Amino acid sequence: MPRLVRHDHTGPIKIEPQDKPIFICGCGLTQNFPFCDGTHKQCASEDPKTVYVYDDTRTKVIEERPDSE
Numbered sequence: 001m002p003r004l005v006r007h008d009h010t011g012p013i014k015i016e017p018q019d020k021p022i023f024i025c026g027c028g029l030t031q032n033f034p035f036c037d038g039t040h041k042q043c044a045s046e047d048p049k050t051v052y053v054y055d056d057t058r059t060k061v062i063e064e065r066p067d068s069e
């Protein structure tokens with residue numbers, strides 16, 4: 001079932017349960033879920049008042065809508 005998941009983060013979530021930090025994807029665009037793979041860099045130019053809908057591969061914006069929330 002397809003779904004649109006809202007992500008407001010534009011970068012990773014850092015957790016430190018071990019000797020070195022682990023970065024969990026907060027943007028929803030990683031190809032290595034749940035871990036950040038650096039893809040969040042493409043969020044840097046996103047307008048915070050716009051909802052970006054990505055294709056199934058999470059690599060291409062297929063729709064932009066004004067954010068109503």
Ligand code: FES
Binds near residue numbers: 012036
């Ligand atoms: S936070 Fe999503 S790829 Fe880095």
